[in-house]
Amino acid sequence: MSRFKRGAKADSLSGFKTEIQEPSVPYGLLKAARKSGQLNLSGRGLTEVPQNVYRLNVDTPEEANQATSFGESDRWWEQTDLTKLLLSSNQLTEISDDIRLLTGLTTLDLHDNQLSSLPSTLGELEQLQQLRLGHNKLKVLPVEVCLLMNLHSLTLKQNLLETLPEELGQLVNLTEMDISSNKLKSLPSSLGCLVRLQKLDLSHNLLTCLPDSLGHMSGLKLLECSNNQLTGFPASLSAMVALEQLFLRNNRLRLLPQLPAPSLKELYAGNNQIEELEAEQLASLSAISILELRDNKLNALPDQITLLSTLTRLDVTNNDLATLPASLSLLPNLTMLLLEGNPLRGIRRDLLTRGTGELLKYLRGRIKEEPENVDDKPTAMTLPSQARVNLHSIKTLKTLEYSEKQAENIPDDIFDAAAGEPMTSVNFSKNKLTSLPNRLLEFQSSLAELNLGFNTLSCCSPEIGKMLQLTHIDLRNNQLSDLPSELENLTKLRSIILNQNRFKTFPDVLYQIVSLDSVLLGHNKVGAVDPGRLVRMVNLSTLDLSNNDLLNIPPELGLCTSLRCLTLEGNPFRTPRAAIVTKGTDSLLEYLRSRIPT
Known part of the structure; x- marks a missing residue:
């Protein structure tokens, strides 16, 4: 049965081929891959890898048998070996032993398929540096994978692995490894041999402890252990002196x-x-x-x-x-x-x-x-102006503050004092600002926290979407009724405070910011929320909708299982009853789930 869909264009050379089946990969792609060394077959619905892909390096191209002259771009004899093969998001159930023929591969992407096993010949790909096997059905990692001595990145997330081979410690050149979302109850002690590892993701497994040998990873910068069953941390891990980020959420x-x-x-x-x-x-x-x-x-x-x-x-x-x-x-x-x-x-x-x-x-x-407030008198750290700029905060703390001045504009000398400095925090609260100060964009590459609360903003400039490093925004006690769609660009934003404004609906753009873990929208006029879109905000743990105009709480809100603090007091809804609401977030979500129609 042909692999082409009905209506596909017939191959004019099909009569000269020995195979009955036509290839499911366009010949033009294979021809281009010989020149570039890269072949992208992701998302093509493949159930198997065509044989001519495995043999791309060893078979003579068709054009070599044609009696014709070649331009500089068509010199088949100058082809390069395949170095990058992308096969993600297909329906592959197996990989042939012939994968060993692609000896030049440095990147092999097999994530998001249906693989339940891997061929042992995978271990013959000596040049491989990046191997992606996530989102498959692997129950065992072949020990031959541990022969890939040049491997830098290994991704095994979202499989069915219950154990890992002790030989894993042979992959001494690994710099990052993701084995999250499996069924691991323990880790091999050889893991400590991966001394070049910088990022290690162990989250969403069944680990009750970590091996002492992990302490040998003196270069590890990020360790993700969330969503396990850890009850303690071995003392030997004190040797991980380079560690910058440690995630231990949802353990014991x-x-x-x-x-x-x-x-x-x-x-x-x-x-x-x-x-x-x-x-x-x-x-x-x-x-x-x-x-x-x-x-x-x-x-x-x-x-x-x-x-x-x-x-x-x-x-x-x-x-x-x-x-x-x-x-x-x-x-x-x-x-x-x-x-x-x-x-x-x-x-x-x-x-x-x-x-x-x-x-x-x-x-x-x-x-x-x-002690008495030393800021009341001019000092060497204070400019002799109305602003009284704290140069220590600017130079050392990277914080620019001009609050409680009841000012309609931020004086230029405030920004001048911080010119060239990577400000991470700006506090312009408790003034009379009606718009976002234009010169804030001078800090767009570094600004992480912005406080414009207690002003008179009636709209939020789209320019805020250019401050890509923002993690926290405070806009409480203003006159806002909407937020610009450009806010969607803030992929690092974790919390936003919008209490005491004039919102009548949940701001549409907030549904798009999946990094948000805290949204405070109390004391507005919000009449409805979309639980279907809230569910997709997978990091949202705090949602304050108190003192709004919610007449109905949709039962589907109970599916937002990431919520740890849901505040609904002060709304005119009749159900759930106050007695349910006061029991806390977990009880409230459970009640709502029980009301979902079956």
């Missing part, structure tokens, strides 16, 4: 790992069972910038939190905190403090909604020996 940890981590900048330990923070643990985090401890069982933050002098973002959402230490206000770089879902006492609710700056100011006021 009771304590943070105590690591001398001189390079660790981001630690994500949400959704565990951590009950307390010890001073020794905090002391080891000398370079930490982001610390996520949401959805744990913390009942207090120690005064030693001041040891985290480099901390910029602290997320303790959904814990058991009743009080906050005043020493939090002494953290010089803290610009974002997330506290939703804690039974805090002694702090007014309205104060918690005013943002990190106001809360830290309040906590500073509780420190009895607080």
